[in-house]
Amino acid sequence: MIKVENLTKKFGNFTAVDNVSFFVNKGEIFAFLGPNGAGKTTTIRMLTTLLKPTSGQVLINGSDPVRKKNDVRRSFGIVFQDPSLDDELTAQENMEFHGVLYNVPKDIRKKRIEELLKFVELWDRKSDFVKNFSGGMKRRLEVARGLVHHPKILFLDEPTLGLDPQTRSHIWSYIKNLNKEEGMTVFFTTHYIEEADKVTQKIAIIDHGKIIIQGTPEELKQQTKTTSLEEAFLTFTGKNIREEDVNPAERMRIRRRIFRH
Amino acid sequence: MQIIYILWLRQIKRYFRSKARIVGSLGQPLLLLLALGFGFGPIYQKAGGGDYIQFLAPGIISMGILFTAVFSGIEIIWDKQFGFLKETLVAPVSRLKIMFGRTLGGGTVAVIQGIIIFIISLIIGFRPMSLRLLLLSFIFMALIALFFTALGTAIASVLKDMQGFQLIMNFLLMPLFFLSGALFPLQGLPKAITAVARINPLSYGVDGLRGTLVNGAHFGLLTDFLVLSIITIIILAIGSFLFSKIEI
Numbered sequence: 207m208i209k210v211e212n213l214t215k216k217f218g219n220f221t222a223v224d225n226v227s228f229f230v231n232k233g234e235i236f237a238f239l240g241p242n243g244a245g246k247t248t249t250i251r252m253l254t255t256l257l258k259p260t261s262g263q264v265l266i267n268g269s270d271p272v273r274k275k276n277d278v279r280r281s282f283g284i285v286f287q288d289p290s291l292d293d294e295l296t297a298q299e300n301m302e303f304h305g306v307l308y309n310v311p312k313d314i315r316k317k318r319i320e321e322l323l324k325f326v327e328l329w330d331r332k333s334d335f336v337k338n339f340s341g342g343m344k345r346r347l348e349v350a351r352g353l354v355h356h357p358k359i360l361f362l363d364e365p366t367l368g369l370d371p372q373t374r375s376h377i378w379s380y381i382k383n384l385n386k387e388e389g390m391t392v393f394f395t396t397h398y399i400e401e402a403d404k405v406t407q408k409i410a411i412i413d414h415g416k417i418i419i420q421g422t423p424e425e426l427k428q429q430t431k432t433t434s435l436e437e438a439f440l441t442f443t444g445k446n447i448r449e450e451d452v453n454p455a456e457r458m459r460i461r462r463r464i465f466r467h
Numbered sequence: 468m469q470i471i472y473i474l475w476l477r478q479i480k481r482y483f484r485s486k487a488r489i490v491g492s493l494g495q496p497l498l499l500l501l502a503l504g505f506g507f508g509p510i511y512q513k514a515g516g517g518d519y520i521q522f523l524a525p526g527i528i529s530m531g532i533l534f535t536a537v538f539s540g541i542e543i544i545w546d547k548q549f550g551f552l553k554e555t556l557v558a559p560v561s562r563l564k565i566m567f568g569r570t571l572g573g574g575t576v577a578v579i580q581g582i583i584i585f586i587i588s589l590i591i592g593f594r595p596m597s598l599r600l601l602l603l604s605f606i607f608m609a610l611i612a613l614f615f616t617a618l619g620t621a622i623a624s625v626l627k628d629m630q631g632f633q634l635i636m637n638f639l640l641m642p643l644f645f646l647s648g649a650l651f652p653l654q655g656l657p658k659a660i661t662a663v664a665r666i667n668p669l670s671y672g673v674d675g676l677r678g679t680l681v682n683g684a685h686f687g688l689l690t691d692f693l694v695l696s697i698i699t700i701i702i703l704a705i706g707s708f709l710f711s712k713i714e715i
Contacts, residue, residue: 254557255557256553256556256557256714256715257714275559276559277559279557279558279559280559284557286550286553288550289549289550290549290550290551290552290553290554291550291551291554292477292481292551292554293549294480294481294484294485295477295480295481299480302473303473303477304554304558306469306470306472306473307470307473307554307555307558307559307560308558308559309469309470309559351554
């Protein structure tokens with residue numbers, strides 16, 4: 207479903223993604239695990255046609271995101287790291303807007319939107335403005351919106367960042383369900399190790415733009431002879447990746463470097 | 468077509484839902500219409516110009532359209548900052564369609580704003596000279612609206628955030644408005660001001676609107692129409708190009 211070979215992205219002298227290769231099979235849940243500024247979002251932006259790679263090969267559902275932009279765009283749904291809903295529209299209007307943009311026929315659209323809003327338990331709030339939603343509700347709505355056009359792949363960039371534990375487990379149960387029932391391929395980035403451990407079939411650990419190691423959670427634990435993925439992670443990267451440990455100034459600097467280009 | 472429609476619809480919905488914005492953006496034109504209209508009225512009359520409100524109203528209507536249109540275009544910066552632009556740019560839709568849908572939406576909103584100011588000016592005593600020409604004036608309103616929405620889009624495509632906003636306000640919109648013949652006749656002015664008024668797109672909009680509403684076009688209606696149409700096409704092309712270059 208996703209095939210990446212020697213993918214590199216440079217912003218001036220700074221190499222955000224450095225010669226990364228991996229593949230994701232159909233129906234798999236794949237996690238990109240790494241600290242802030244490791245190159246996770248940059249990779250997602252390249253996979254989802256928003257950014258042109260400096261070099262390397264990407265195939266999404268058999269198409270190249272640079273040359274076959276629209277084929278690739280039709281094949282995936284995405285939940286961005288930052289909210290991307292229109293606050294001035296209602297939940298249903300946001301869904302409708304998405305459905306029209308992706309050219310979903312009207313009768314299918316209507317059914318699908320109802321089905322998805324019920325699925326993420328927002329059907330009774332469908333006529334409320336998004337600006338009145340909580341962070342968790344917005345994220346659920348974004349997951350639902352990303353699915354209106356029946357994508358084959360779902361990209362999630364830090365889908366549970368800043369959410370409370372209940373909401374997080376809520377969102378993961380939806381995603382696991384989708385994966386099981388619709389056979390959807392899921393690619394997500396996170397820096398929560400527990401999440402990667404619990405829901406994925408395959409993990410790639412990325413730091414400073416490079417994939418340090420990839421495999422199943424079990425394989426990673428075995429290789430380091432540790433019992434938890436957290437310990438395994440520490441062995442590979444030699445440091446902790448909790449958000450609190452990256453100081454805010456550093457984080458801003460990395461963000462700015464990436465977004466300025 | 469459906470895609471352009473849904474983008475257009477979004478702009479319209481957003482406009483009618485922010486009542487504060489509608490009322491707020493009417494404040495300035497209303498103030499100018501009342502203060503200048505009645506303040507300079509007697510002098511204008513004495514100088515032999517006739518009823519100043521008749522002269523001023525088309526200018527203020529143009530101003531309302533100018534501001535609303537540029538802001539509608541600039542709204543893209545908000546969409547960039549609040550993330551909604553990503554949703555549209557990652558969809559399998561050409562950038563050209565997105566640009567057109569947005570520009571039509573912003574333009575429609577600006578024309579509605581113009582019509583509201585037109586109605587207000589009717590209330591305070593403005594009288595258009597003929598109903599048939601009134602219909603023509605809508606064409607000029609639409610052209611002003613489209614031109615400046617596309618200009619706003621072009622500017623917003625280049626700007627990173629709202630920091631440059633004050634700059635645009637003071638060094639672009641205000642001069643455009645004051646040096647357009649919206650407030651005073653363009654006859655017998657110092658050469659420098661005449662020259663600036665001649666290259667100011669809004670001058671042709673104001674003139675066309677004045678010509679169709681109360682007669683007395685300075686450049687002539689046909690010139691106004693042709694100039695506005697041509698520069699609108701040019702700015703649409705530039706705006707589309709810049710918009711297609713946005714990276715997020």
